[in-house]
Amino acid sequence: MPFAKAPDGTRIYYEEHGSGTPLVLAYGIGGNADMWDVNRDALAAHHRLVLWEPRGHARSDSPEDPARYSFQRWTLDLAAVLDRLKIRKAHVGGLSLGGGIATRFALRCPARVRSLVVTNSSSAAGLPLSVENLLMRARSIEITLTKGMDAMAEFAMAANPNVSERLALDPGAREEFYEEYRRLSPIGYANSLRALLAMDHITDELRRLRVPVLLIGGDRDPSLGPMQVMHRKVRGSRLVVLSPASHFGNRDQPEAWNRAVLEFLARCDRRTRS
Numbered sequence: 001m002p003f004a005k006a007p008d009g010t011r012i013y014y015e016e017h018g019s020g021t022p023l024v025l026a027y028g029i030g031g032n033a034d035m036w037d038v039n040r041d042a043l044a045a046h047h048r049l050v051l052w053e054p055r056g057h058a059r060s061d062s063p064e065d066p067a068r069y070s071f072q073r074w075t076l077d078l079a080a081v082l083d084r085l086k087i088r089k090a091h092v093g094g095l096s097l098g099g100g101i102a103t104r105f106a107l108r109c110p111a112r113v114r115s116l117v118v119t120n121s122s123s124a125a126g127l128p129l130s131v132e133n134l135l136m137r138a139r140s141i142e143i144t145l146t147k148g149m150d151a152m153a154e155f156a157m158a159a160n161p162n163v164s165e166r167l168a169l170d171p172g173a174r175e176e177f178y179e180e181y182r183r184l185s186p187i188g189y190a191n192s193l194r195a196l197l198a199m200d201h202i203t204d205e206l207r208r209l210r211v212p213v214l215l216i217g218g219d220r221d222p223s224l225g226p227m228q229v230m231h232r233k234v235r236g237s238r239l240v241v242l243s244p245a246s247h248f249g250n251r252d253q254p255e256a257w258n259r260a261v262l263e264f265l266a267r268c269d270r271r272t273r274s
Helices: 033-044 071-084 097-108 129-148 149-159 162-170 171-182 186-197 202-210 222-233 254-273
Strands: 003-005 011-017 021-025 047-053 090-095 113-119 215-220 238-242
Touching: 003 071, 011 033, 011 071, 021 071, 021 097, 021 113, 021 254, 033 047, 033 254, 047 071, 071 097, 071 186, 090 097, 097 113, 097 202, 113 254, 129 149, 129 186, 149 162, 149 171, 149 186, 162 171, 202 222, 215 222, 215 254, 222 238, 238 254
Parallel strands: 021 047, 021 090, 090 113, 113 215, 215 238
Antiparallel strands: 003 011, 011 047
């Protein structure tokens, strides 16, 4: 399996598909690169598609020290993937946590970003988490470390609206969620949740973004409100709301999601060439 190496030696999994202008995507917290399977072929038909897994997730390393997890560390993971592949400048983005990482990367390393594509991401908007979300995430850490990943999947399906709304649209996704959580190491997931709880609040920095920005939300996603805040903060950004769609909008509405992303990237690439 291909890996990039972060500055602290952590191995970061990535995979490549297709050719063309680079597009680099990460999934949400607890996810993995395979969760782009319904989008992969359409994107790779037009772009050099790079899918990667932040530390603490699936095939990437999961350090035991929680101090080695933060959004800053995750942005360095993304930089390591780009460096490993000798990609100077790319379209970057992701869903949820992946969008939050990409947004911070665009703020810190604007010269390396062609455009930003953010799907269903509260962390990209950088707003403080609600009390309910804080409590749910803290409980998730406890369950992960004391009861294991099947118990965590069951808790998420019952208590996390991001997950329960997906199940309301597609009850068959239950096994998909078990599989997602079983691919995580408990310490990696717990430490990732700790980093999410400690995230930096970048809302007031968003106005500094000068690259083209596409925001995709789901009409049944709790992150839609933060996405709308981000839309107001980022001048010239485009917001597309999919319906019906949960937090996992790329899976609920894959054709509409693919179309929105590909049309946006084509406009960006035409503008670059002109």
